[in-house]
Amino acid sequence: MGMPGVGKGTQAAFLRSGLGWPHVSTGDILRQAVREGTSLGRRVKGTLDSGQLVSDELMGELIVERLGQSDAREGFILDGFPRTKEQVAILDAVLERLGISLDGVLLLTAREDEIVRRLLNRRVCPKCQAVFHLENHPPESPGVCDDCGSALVQRPDDTEPVIRDRFRIYAEQTLPIAEGYRERSLLNEIDASGTPEAIAGRVREALQTS
Ligand code: AMP
Secondary structure (H helix, E strand, O other): OEOOOOOHHHHHHHHHHHHOOOEEEHHHHHHHHHHHOOHHHHHHHHHHHHOOOOOHHHHHHHHHHHHOOHHHOOOOEEEOOOOOHHHHHHHHHHHHHHOOOOOOEEEEEOOHHHHHHHHHOEEEOOOOOOEEEOOOEOOOOOOEOOOOOOEOEOOOOOOHHHHHHHHHHHHHHHHHHHHHHHHOOOEEEEEOOOOHHHHHHHHHHHHHHO
């Protein structure tokens, strides 16, 4: 968990290579549906572009389907779900049905001005989803993906007014659920300032002690 742009996706990718579990990012799944023009994609495109939340009902269907797939049997790293109280209940129910217990919840935190800078400088590859940062992790050739050579783009929801709205929604709907996880002794708060590698070190440490 953590504010939009705090680095959840980057850290989840580090963890995936360390643990071998799939990285289940609901944002990535939705963006892929939009790119592919599926009926789900057509339904959610406007919501994603404006930084609003997709309905809990739709997200519930999506997560039930994804966590039921065979690669998630041994474990998975959830990124971007749950984001509302209702989604916490949905996740609890899905996990119970699958006979899996939640190991822990990592909450990444950083200063808002640092996060805004990260978001405004974020560039993504629309083809292979690689993520770059114009200052901290620039592509080798400007504007071109290192991995597949496609032209990099800015996410439509990474513009200042939409970022502010996403922060507001996070504070109103998502942050309160972190408190619920704290009460269940599942929450581990991590300082997500600094380089991705330094943050990954703190994440690893937190996992060893939790
Ligand atoms: P993210 O990549 O996690 O920042 O997600 C991008 C966008 O996808 C969000 O701004 C929402 O529009 C949508 N989204 C992703 N995960 C969820 C979720 N758990 N609940 C509702 N909407 C979501």
